[in-house]
Amino acid sequence: MYGGQGYIDPNYEPEEDFVTVLWIKGREKLERLAEGIAAESSVGTWTGVKTANERIWELRGRIFRLVKSSPTSGFVFVAYPVEHFDHDNLLQLMASIRGNIFGMKALDELYLLDWSIPERYQKKFEGPVHGIEGIRGYLGTEKSRRPHVGTIVKPKVGLTPEEFAKVAYECFSNGLDLVKDDENLVNQDFCPWEERVLKVVEAAEKAEEETGEKKIYVANITDFLPRMMERIDFLMEHGWKMAMVDVYVIGVAGLKEVLDELHRKKFIVHAHRAGYAAEHRGRFGVSFAFWEKIYRLLGVDQLHVGTGVGKMEGSPVFIRKYAEILRREEIEGFEPVFLNMRWCKKIKPVLPVASGGLHPGLVEAVIAVHGTTDLVVQAGGGVHGHPGGSGAGARAMREAVELAAAGESVSGKRASRELREAIEKWGYVPASKVHELFERFEMEKEKWVERIAQEGFDAIEKINREVVVS
Numbered sequence: 001m002y003g004g005q006g007y008i009d010p011n012y013e014p015e016e017d018f019v020t021v022l023w024i025k026g027r028e029k030l031e032r033l034a035e036g037i038a039a040e041s042s043v044g045t046w047t048g049v050k051t052a053n054e055r056i057w058e059l060r061g062r063i064f065r066l067v068k069s070s071p072t073s074g075f076v077f078v079a080y081p082v083e084h085f086d087h088d089n090l091l092q093l094m095a096s097i098r099g100n101i102f103g104m105k106a107l108d109e110l111y112l113l114d115w116s117i118p119e120r121y122q123k124k125f126e127g128p129v130h131g132i133e134g135i136r137g138y139l140g141t142e143k144s145r146r147p148h149v150g151t152i153v154k155p156k157v158g159l160t161p162e163e164f165a166k167v168a169y170e171c172f173s174n175g176l177d178l179v180k181d182d183e184n185l186v187n188q189d190f191c192p193w194e195e196r197v198l199k200v201v202e203a204a205e206k207a208e209e210e211t212g213e214k215k216i217y218v219a220n221i222t223d224f225l226p227r228m229m230e231r232i233d234f235l236m237e238h239g240w241k242m243a244m245v246d247v248y249v250i251g252v253a254g255l256k257e258v259l260d261e262l263h264r265k266k267f268i269v270h271a272h273r274a275g276y277a278a279e280h281r282g283r284f285g286v287s288f289a290f291w292e293k294i295y296r297l298l299g300v301d302q303l304h305v306g307t308g309v310g311k312m313e314g315s316p317v318f319i320r321k322y323a324e325i326l327r328r329e330e331i332e333g334f335e336p337v338f339l340n341m342r343w344c345k346k347i348k349p350v351l352p353v354a355s356g357g358l359h360p361g362l363v364e365a366v367i368a369v370h371g372t373t374d375l376v377v378q379a380g381g382g383v384h385g386h387p388g389g390s391g392a393g394a395r396a397m398r399e400a401v402e403l404a405a406a407g408e409s410v411s412g413k414r415a416s417r418e419l420r421e422a423i424e425k426w427g428y429v430p431a432s433k434v435h436e437l438f439e440r441f442e443m444e445k446e447k448w449v450e451r452i453a454q455e456g457f458d459a460i461e462k463i464n465r466e467v468v469v470s
Contacts, residue, residue: 004048023074180218222245289338363400
């Protein structure tokens with residue numbers, strides 16, 4: 001009981017409900033902690049109130065499942081009726097299911113692992129304008145189905161517009177599909193945004209003429225809303241309908257406004273998740289599964305999800321699941337970490353971006369982690385750090401992607417000198433290592449489910465440490 005009311009209902013079967021699964025640990029019995037969360041995130045408070053009635057009580061959050069790891073810790077499944085929430089107002093929804101609950105002093109640990117969104121609510125959103133097939137159609141890869149190959153111009157900041165455009169041209173003309181600004185480059189004095197855009201678009205168009213391939217340059221427009229809208233207009237005026245947005249730091253309200261404008265003008269939207277990890281690395285936090293479902297609902301076309309190899313954290317098991325949340329219509333869960341969910345037909349699949357410490361020797365492995373070629377393989381240092389420079393690095397990345405997509409080894413006899421040089425410098429991880437990891441995990445999956453139930457969040461962290469490619 002919490003506030004004189006009981007929120008545990010093990011016989012309840014969610015239908016048109018939002019469902020959240022949370023890890024909870026605190027200083028009281030798990031049942032009371034869980035009821036406190038269900039109350040504070042729905043209709044209740046710390047004491048009974050005279051203003052409540054049966055009609056209001058029907059809007060409560062119902063705890064329909066508890067998985068105890070100890071008397072004071074475990075996984076809690078909460079269902080919220082769709083009527084509890086304000087039409088298509090994601091801010092009100094977020095204020096409910098991930099709002100005050102993180103400030104409750106009885107909790108020592110609280111992590112929102114995943115949520116499912118009922119199709120009735122999804123239908124109020126338009127989702128991506130282009131999505132996977134739209135971007136493939138633009139670049140002409142519908143038949144080849146190869147991964148798209150991209151780069152982030154390095155150094156992250158400091159280059160002049162002329163220097164930036166020169167690097168971009170080298171990459172475009174040597175096989176890369178996409179060149180992007182880094183997350184912290186926008187309109188600094190050393191590289192004014194408008195000047196950089198004009199020069200890079202010119203470089204991209206020149207490379208298109210020379211190679212016969214379409215190119216994507218995604219300029220970072222992240223800023224306060226009025227300046228973002230001005231940048232969208234500027235890109236439109238110059239015939240360039242692609243943009244990058246740092247979706248997390250903008251916030252949901254700002255993101256909705258800018259995406260509405262980008263959608264009206266049929267832009268391809270590249271979403272970077274810079275800043276998100278601040279609420280993920282620890283025992284008080286929110287999983288990326290929560291955020292990527294918001295971004296797919298709101299309608300980004302491609303989104304960074306991690307690599308499973310390289311410099312960024314995350315077990316291949318979790319990274320593949322993040323990618324599946326973007327790509328699939330039907331998501332198969334791995335409870336209590338991930339929930340089952342179905343996307344409605346109108347919400348198009350989003351193209352995952354694998355970026356962070358990649359190089360040609362990791363291409364086989366990262367494609368194997370994602371389990372499909374529907375992704376963007378994106379390398380910064382792994383292109384520009386090549387012994388032969390950015391052009392050679394671009395050729396090595398494109399070659400590695402084409403070999404790996406065809407099921408061939410990137411270190412085999414067909415590898416060019418430039419690809420071999422990249423492997424000699426940075427090493428090589430074959431796809432077989434990833435396949436072995438997933439085969440082993442599937443064999444041990446039931447044991448991991450038992451470990452998670454018994455050990456709680458410790459076991460989830462062990463998957464991130466132990467179920468990895470070494």
